[in-house]
Amino acid sequence: MREPEGGSAAPPVRYHVGDLAVARIAARRARTVPGVVTLRADLSQTLLGLAGTWLSPDPVPAELRAEGVAVAVRGDRADVRVTVVTELGHNCRDLAATVQHEVGAAVRETTGLDADVRVTIADIELP
Structure with missing residues (x-):
């Protein structure tokens, strides 16, 4: 790694990633x-979503929605819970x-x- 001129190393970068950003990813x-x-x-997400539709005139695009994902960022770790629906024929x-x-x-x-990711299979769609 190259040191900046003057011989001192750059200070460490400090950042925080929000829960919603991680949930969308x-x-x-x-x-x-x-x-x-x-x-x-x-x-809880359903109720928040209903409240959000009353408060926000602009809908969130489908690719940015985070329904089905709950995240808590703590320091350098993210606890992620994902709830999915699958279809018959896939091994859960x-x-x-x-x-x-x-x-x-x-x-x-x-x-x-x-990331510590926990997955729940909530339902299986039948043909």
């Missing part, structure tokens, strides 16, 4: 995993492992945070 990546039909919001354990891996990688790549 996680939701976007989870939706791309084969076998994930949709993300499912829990009751394999799907959960893939979502966990993909979401964790996306959060690390984008934010630099280590």
